[in-house]
Each structure stands twice: as C-alpha cells, then as structure tokens.
Amino acid sequence: MTYTQSVQATEPVPLADDSPARILERARRLAEELRKGESERDRHRILAWEPLQAFRQSGLGALQLPREHAGADVSMATLAEVTAILAEADASVAQVALVHWSAVGLILHSALPARRPFFIERIQQGDLFGNASAEGPKHVAGFVQSSLRHEHGRYLLNGEKFYATGVQYSDWFYVPAVFADERRFVFLPTRTTGVTVFDDWTGIGQRTTASGRVTLDDVVIDPADILQAQGKGDGSNERLSGLAHVLHSAIELGIGRAAVRDTLGFIREHAHPPRGSNAQAATEDFFTIRAVGEITLLDEIAEALVQRAAAQLDLAYAELTEHAAVDALHKVCHAKIVTEQFALTAAQRLFELGGTHSALEEHNFSRHWRNSRTHSLHDGTRWKYFTLGNRVLNGKKPDPFTLGYPFTDIG
Incomplete structure (x- = not known):
C-alpha cells in the first residue's frame, strides 16, 4: 500500500546560540517524549508521525548547519551522542534522523554551490530528508540500476528501490542513479509526480522506520539537484x-x-x-x-x-x-x-x-x-x-x- 498521511508545517526551535551541553539537554528532552509509547509503536507497528514531528520541532535536524545559518555547527562527537540518546528512546526514530543527517552532510559538502542555500533554508524550516539506495536483495552491494536520462530538454529518473528509510516521512529524499555511465546522487521532493512510496517494510526490528519500496517513473529532476558521486582523491x-x-x-x-x-x-x-x-x-x-x-x-x-x-x-x-x-x-x-x-x-x-x-x-x-x-x-x-x-x-x-x-x- 502507499502512504497518505501528510506532514504538517512546523517552526523549529533555533539552535544557533546553544552550547554542546544545551544541545544534549535538548536531545534528552526529546528522548523523554519519544520514549512515551515507543514499545506500543513497535508492538503494533504504529508509524512514528508524531515523534518525527517532535524531532522536526526540536530543531535538531539542523545540528550540522553553520551558526550563520541558524545551525549549531556541532562536532561529530556531539552529533553521535545525540544519535545515541535518541536511539535509546526509539531506535526507529533515530534511524530516520541518521538518514536525514547523512543527507545534510551530503548537501553541505557536495551540493552545487548555487543550490546549497535553497536546501539550507529547507533544513532551517524543519524539512526532513530521506534516502532510497538499495535496489533489491539479489543485487551486488553498491550496484545501481536506477537511471537518469536527458530527453527533450528534461532529466528523467527511473528505477525501483528495495527499502527507503525515512522517505515515507520525508519532504525530500536522494537516490543514487546512473547517468551516461557515471553515478550521480539525485535529490527530489517526495511528493512529486512519478514517485510512489510503498508502506511494505516488514522487518522484525526497527519496525517503524517505514523503510518501504519506492518506484520512480519518469520523475522530472531539476538539473541543479544532480550531484557528482565520484571521489575527488581528497578523502x-x-x-x-x-x-x-x-x-x-x-x-x-x-x-x-x-x-x-x-x-x-x-x-x-x-x-x-x-x-x-x-x-x-x-x-x-x-x-x-x-x-x-x-x-x-x-x-x-x-x-x-x-x-x-x-x-x-x-x-x-x-x-x-x-x-x-x-x-x-x-x-x-x-x-x-x-x-x-x-x-x-x-x-x-x-x-x-x-x-x-x-x-x-x-x-x-x-x-x-x-x-x-x-x-x-x-x-x-x-x-x-x-x-x-x-x-x-x-x-x-x-x-x-x-x-x-x-x-x-x-x-
């Protein structure tokens, strides 16, 4: 089945003036909220819409942003401890947050300079980013069959992803795809024509990550949202x-x-x-x-x-x-x-x-x-x-x- 619930707009709490100690305290307060009903959500597979709304409002999604962009510019040590705090409260919510923070890292360090301010603003506003990478249990790790092609002046994305953590909850997500025999990372809005997200994740654990399949059928992609995926030799x-x-x-x-x-x-x-x-x-x-x-x-x-x-x-x-x-x-x-x-x-x-x-x-x-x-x-x-x-x-x-x-x- 596909999902129908939409995400409500929210106003995240600013982070720029918070010290690492206050960031951790903020994470602990959120964890207290996540812990309520966590066992029942797991038992009955109740998707974590409200807990992730609380995550959005907490402002923690912007932890990596520079302070001049209303972020906290936290160290990896602080980000790791925040992740552990959330995972102790709800491992599924922490997994969705992990995917989001990984996407933020990709945006900050690899996005096209002209497009980076747009995504930074979306992160500031509490947008959540998901990921759709794996292409099925029979494929070799790292194998990418999803394709991006240029046709009649448009970039079109096609493919099917086996599990896509965070996409069901997200505003944006990214996928690896092949364009002209080279790998690319493609960012796209979740709710756009040609994207279908299936609520068919049946894992025995992390049951509410909503890691279902995603199909991509001639999805029109903004060329500014196509990133190089090759290494630069600089680590x-x-x-x-x-x-x-x-x-x-x-x-x-x-x-x-x-x-x-x-x-x-x-x-x-x-x-x-x-x-x-x-x-x-x-x-x-x-x-x-x-x-x-x-x-x-x-x-x-x-x-x-x-x-x-x-x-x-x-x-x-x-x-x-x-x-x-x-x-x-x-x-x-x-x-x-x-x-x-x-x-x-x-x-x-x-x-x-x-x-x-x-x-x-x-x-x-x-x-x-x-x-x-x-x-x-x-x-x-x-x-x-x-x-x-x-x-x-x-x-x-x-x-x-x-x-x-x-x-x-x-x-």
Whole structure:
C-alpha cells in the first residue's frame, strides 16, 4: 500500500546560540517524549508521525548547519551522542534522523554551490530528508540500476528501490542513479509526480522506520539537484561514509543502553534470585552483579570508541586529506564492531538476568535484540574485521564497497 498521511508545517526551535551541553539537554528532552509509547509503536507497528514531528520541532535536524545559518555547527562527537540518546528512546526514530543527517552532510559538502542555500533554508524550516539506495536483495552491494536520462530538454529518473528509510516521512529524499555511465546522487521532493512510496517494510526490528519500496517513473529532476558521486582523491567519499557509519555505531550504542536500562529496572523490581543462589534478592546474587559489571564495562568501551571515531572524523573534515579520512574510517570500524557486540550482548543479558518472567510479551523486551539485529544488517561487521586486518597485515586502505560506500546502503 502507499502512504497518505501528510506532514504538517512546523517552526523549529533555533539552535544557533546553544552550547554542546544545551544541545544534549535538548536531545534528552526529546528522548523523554519519544520514549512515551515507543514499545506500543513497535508492538503494533504504529508509524512514528508524531515523534518525527517532535524531532522536526526540536530543531535538531539542523545540528550540522553553520551558526550563520541558524545551525549549531556541532562536532561529530556531539552529533553521535545525540544519535545515541535518541536511539535509546526509539531506535526507529533515530534511524530516520541518521538518514536525514547523512543527507545534510551530503548537501553541505557536495551540493552545487548555487543550490546549497535553497536546501539550507529547507533544513532551517524543519524539512526532513530521506534516502532510497538499495535496489533489491539479489543485487551486488553498491550496484545501481536506477537511471537518469536527458530527453527533450528534461532529466528523467527511473528505477525501483528495495527499502527507503525515512522517505515515507520525508519532504525530500536522494537516490543514487546512473547517468551516461557515471553515478550521480539525485535529490527530489517526495511528493512529486512519478514517485510512489510503498508502506511494505516488514522487518522484525526497527519496525517503524517505514523503510518501504519506492518506484520512480519518469520523475522530472531539476538539473541543479544532480550531484557528482565520484571521489575527488581528497578523502571526500571516506568522510561522507564515515559520517553515516559513526552514526550507525551510535544507534547500536543507544539500543544497548536501552537494553541495560530495562535490565537494571527489571532486576530491581521483578527478578528473583536464580536457582542455586543463596541471595535473598536478585540484586544480591553474585553472578547477577558480575554480569551487570561486565555489560557496564562493555558500555563504557563502546561509548569511548564511538567518541574516538567521531573525534577522528572531525579531524578529517578539518584537514581534508585522504590520509586523515582513511584513519577515521578505521576508527569507525572499531566502533561499529564493539557497539554491535554491546547491543546484542546487552539484549541477551536482559533475558538471562531477568529470568522467565522477562520473556512475557507484555514487556516487549525482545525489541532491543530485534532492533540491534535488524539495524546491524545494514552494515556487515564481518567486513569491518577484514578492513582492520587488511590494513595491519597488508597496509591496504579500506575498500569503499566493503566498508560501506557512501550512501549506497545507509537506510
């Protein structure tokens, strides 16, 4: 089915005078709002129209904009922490925000200079940007069959995308397409002739990202919205890829934190000591306490690696060299591996420490594992190990297709 709900205009809260501390506090206030009803939205797949309207109004969609454009010009470290805060509250909303922020990064660093002010104004006004990249489960990663052609003075876009995270909620979205045997990124309004968005996402996790199919039938494209997709030899591809994948790691961090939060609450309020334990309460059981210590340590390590990767990416954007960008990607690999381990382990420990009662459907604790497992499939960790090993053993820089080529699979 196609979607019919429209997005209401909103007036975002300005960001320009906010410090990083106030930005994080703003994110925490939004997270409190997102957490209300999050489990029910997951259970019944109630699309997150209202939570994303709250995201628009928060002004956080403009975090990366320069201060002269009513943004906050935040560091990657701050953006990553904001992402983790939102992901702890609602992993689906955070995923849509990730796609939006990735699009903003693409606009700021790759859009045509004449068109950039227009998109900056739209971001200031709270417009949401989605992404439609993947072209089906049978295609090789990075394969693009969608086509852009010039005919009778018009640029026409055709194709079908397998899942398109954020598009259903968005005002604009972008797609990779082939024009004259070269790859391009194309920005276009979501509600335009020839675009059909299908509400057919059935993933077991992140159920309300609305990552359905998109078909493109002779969509007329403004030539100003066609971007080059080729690297410039200065690390631009690596930086854009690093931005998306740092935020992916932050989402895993947030999902893991949500599982830890529910684990601690359930142990304190509902769990009983396991059989064989002499403890009078679950909070006094030796092995329970030890397991909580283990997962707390993994949480700290995961957070530290995300912050380290984000700091290296900030350096890469400051230096604008391929060497700095490649170093950032390797730090991203460390963060992605460990944050995924943390999220999946924390989700599993919840049931181990909570006992049989924690498996009741009424608690819906399975969503943490489902969210992490589904999200992690966007970006295969097994290739992260390969990337790290290939550098140490053979001195090879990352292969963009195995690490995650910029914006081919970030939904």
